[in-house]
Amino acid sequence: MVAPVTTGVGRADRAAPGPGPGRGRLAWLVVVPFLAYVGTFLVYPTVLVLAGAFQDSDGGFTLANLADLTRGAYLQAFLRSVELSAITALLGAVLGALLSWAVAVGEPEGPLRRVVVAGAGVLAQFGGVPLAFAFLATVGFQGFVTRFLRDSFGVDLFAGGAWLFELPGLTLVYTFFQIPLMVIVFLPALDGLRPQWREAVDSLGGTTWTYWRHVGGPILLPAFLGAVLLLFANAFSAYATAAALVSQGSPIVPLQIRGFLTGEVLLGRENLGKALGLGMVVVVGVAMGLYAVLQRRFARWQR
Numbered sequence: 001m002v003a004p005v006t007t008g009v010g011r012a013d014r015a016a017p018g019p020g021p022g023r024g025r026l027a028w029l030v031v032v033p034f035l036a037y038v039g040t041f042l043v044y045p046t047v048l049v050l051a052g053a054f055q056d057s058d059g060g061f062t063l064a065n066l067a068d069l070t071r072g073a074y075l076q077a078f079l080r081s082v083e084l085s086a087i088t089a090l091l092g093a094v095l096g097a098l099l100s101w102a103v104a105v106g107e108p109e110g111p112l113r114r115v116v117v118a119g120a121g122v123l124a125q126f127g128g129v130p131l132a133f134a135f136l137a138t139v140g141f142q143g144f145v146t147r148f149l150r151d152s153f154g155v156d157l158f159a160g161g162a163w164l165f166e167l168p169g170l171t172l173v174y175t176f177f178q179i180p181l182m183v184i185v186f187l188p189a190l191d192g193l194r195p196q197w198r199e200a201v202d203s204l205g206g207t208t209w210t211y212w213r214h215v216g217g218p219i220l221l222p223a224f225l226g227a228v229l230l231l232f233a234n235a236f237s238a239y240a241t242a243a244a245l246v247s248q249g250s251p252i253v254p255l256q257i258r259g260f261l262t263g264e265v266l267l268g269r270e271n272l273g274k275a276l277g278l279g280m281v282v283v284v285g286v287a288m289g290l291y292a293v294l295q296r297r298f299a300r301w302q303r
Contacts, residue, residue, distance in 0.1 A: 057269070065271055078253055086232060089235060092231050126177060129240060170241075
């Protein structure tokens with residue numbers, strides 16, 4: 001009598017039980033605290049901002065708050081925020097992409113890559129008050145670079161005004177943390193370029209320009225544009241660094257909102273700050289939505 005043959009696949013199928021009820025309960029125990037955290041500090045404040053943006057001081061429905069965003073100081077704050085975010089995103093993207101390329105063409109385990117990747121991971125998170133203090137100590141009114149240039153070469157960095165505490169200064173400071181963030185985001189895209197693609201172009205008689213024009217450039221373009229959008233959203237929503245540098249006035253939207261949170265509001269316009277917050281949510285949401293679309297397009301080449 002011939003014994004039935006049992007294949008390895010069959011044994012593996014029978015030996016791999018599905019997730020039991022115990023595993024499901026354990027998964028929920030892990031997920032619930034995270035959902036509670038997100039709901040408390042993200043969803044709930046967003047709902048409050050959304051509802052308050054359409055309410056007057058008596059709780060009635062109104063569109064006056066949103067209408068005020070299209071004129072006066074609030075419109076100028078949005079325009080300056082968009083300008084600041086766009087400039088720093090482009091500067092950070094270009095400089096960060098060049099630095100990423102220098103790392104990508106080097107040795108995979110070389111010291112340059114290790115130093116740059118480690119430094120980018122640290123500097124991308126180096127913001128807020130410490131970053132503002134670092135620039136004040138370096139190029140502030142009494143910063144060591146400012147004093148060195150003034151005492152040694154007679155060059156006064158502030159001869160044209162207090163630029164460090166205005167939009168030009170914010171542009172310089174924001175670009176400082178945009179570059180390392182670009183390295184973190186864009187370096188994996190450069191690493192994803194397969195050597196076989198370059199070899200195929202070379203075997204067909206193509207040049208370096210041909211490769212970047214028809215292969216490397218089109219593949220990296222969605223990743224690059226997505227990184228620009230991510231940097232734009234990062235700069236548009238930044239607050240602590242600008243708050244530490246700009247003590248008077250509110251040139252950008254986050255500082256305008258700060259004024260409403262600290263009680264500097266007009267009578268009957270208490271919810272105007274929530275309308276400003278809603279405007280920021282919309283702008284950042286659009287930018288991140290486009291970023292997700294571009295990332296999905298780039299992922300097709302990574303399969």
